Amino acid sequence: MASFVIEGGHELRGEITPQGAKNEVLQVVCATLLTTEEVTISNIPNILDVNNLIQLLRDMGVSVEKKDIDTYSFKADNIDLTYLQSEDFLNRCAKLRGSVMLIGPLVARFGHAIIAKPGGDKIGRRRLDTHFLGIQKLGADFHYDAEKSIYEIKAEKLTGTYMLLDEASVTGTANIVMAAVLAKGTTTIYNAACEPYLQQLCKMLNAMGAHISGIASNLLTIEGVEELHGCTHTVLPDMIEVGSFIGMAAMTGSEITIKNVSYENLGIIPDSFRRLGIKLEQRGDDIFIPKQDRYEIESFIDGSIMTMADAPWPGLTPDLLSVMLVVATQAKGSVLIHQKMFESRLFFVDKLIDMGAQIILCDPHRAVVIGHDRQFRLRGGNLVSPDIRAGIALLIAALSADGISHIHNIEQIDRGYQNIEQRLTALGARITRI
DSSP states (O other): OOEEEEEOOOOOEEEEOOOBOHHHHHHHHHHGGGOSSEEEEEOOOOOHHHHHHHHHHHHHTOEEEEEETTEEEEEOSSOOTTGGGSHHHHHHHHTOGGGGGGHHHHHHHHSEEEEEOOOOOOSSOOOOHHHHHHHHHTTOEEEEETTTTEEEEEOSOOBOOEEEOSSOOHHHHHHHHHHHTTSBSEEEEESOOOOHHHHHHHHHHHHTTOEEEOTTSSEEEEEOOSOOOOEEEEOOBOHHHHHHHHHHHHHTTOEEEEOOOOGGGOTTHHHHHHHTTOOOEEETTEEEEOOOSOOBOOOOTTSOOEEEEOOSTTSOOGGGHHHHHHHHTTSBSEEEEEOOSOSSTTTTHHHHHHTTOEEEEEETTEEEEEOOTTSSOOBOOEEEOOSHHHHHHHHHHHHHSBSEEEEEOTHHHHTTSTTHHHHHHTTTOEEEEO
16 A cells, blocks of 8 residues: 655645546546447546546457557457456456446447446446436346346447436436446437546537437427547547645645646635635636745625535536545635535544644534635645545645645545646645555
């Protein structure tokens, strides 16, 4: 198990460019299974979750070629269907959350998929009902083996239909869309997720010959086609990295420029940080965060305490609430962080409390942060990363803290952040991997 040793209290300065978006890559890479022709994808980040998915596709029989440092081509013209029933395939699916998005393409193209209950972050229940109910409405049959935690999905043919999703699940919507593009007839998905990454998936599928309309709304209409062809696609910058770097600059009192952020796809993220008192400027497609000695959390118009809560897009992404919680520990004022979607994601705050943060964990979903207004710096601590987003939040806390911190289980951070210690060291951070 690898660890970071971090010497806190050093000001950062310079420019940093966000990697390609992890959550988009996991979708579009799975979509390459929908055609026998070559699909080329650029701006793919070198992170564990993505590398594991690419290797899984290789072992499934997909021809994968690395064409540049961040560009890969995929050609799924010789899939080994027997491997999909092997113990090795199922064991690897169980360790990779993104493997769930193999279901839609496999059922659409081959009429059959077997997949283990996927793993990933330890952030509470992440049910798959939306995925299965949607694909079931297209005509698939599901069987779940509770003893082996294996799902088997079969469909002689998929037929378009109307469906109203019970939740606007991003991966659920992606799975249903990938199944529906090859279904016979018209599929209408209401209460569909509309995150930029889902928009990107739909645009790529249209470039492959699909007929999807309503992109960027919560009402998608998909006219099924007989087959898809190859295309080229470029992945968006990772909005979670952008938000992480904004929070890092604020916590360390640093001046940073974040380059090439695709500002129009950040939604409410910049304004959410502004509500915490953080100054930031849009400069073309860059974000400049000036050095701030202090920042003050806004109150609501009636004077009541600010609440930061996650919501389906265009609301605030849940992946940034951990970062915002950490940033609030050094602000002037108080804020209620309401993590609605995941019931275990706030449990890392006990580590922040040990570092000196003033946080009241009300229940698994809500925490009140009383900011120190920089009158007291967090202390270095001995920390463990429970999931990707808590991991980066703890790293931000350690960079701002007084003294040395150790963060263990940093494989969780590596799952979502590319070469993070080298990139931050270039800005002046003191991080050592051991």
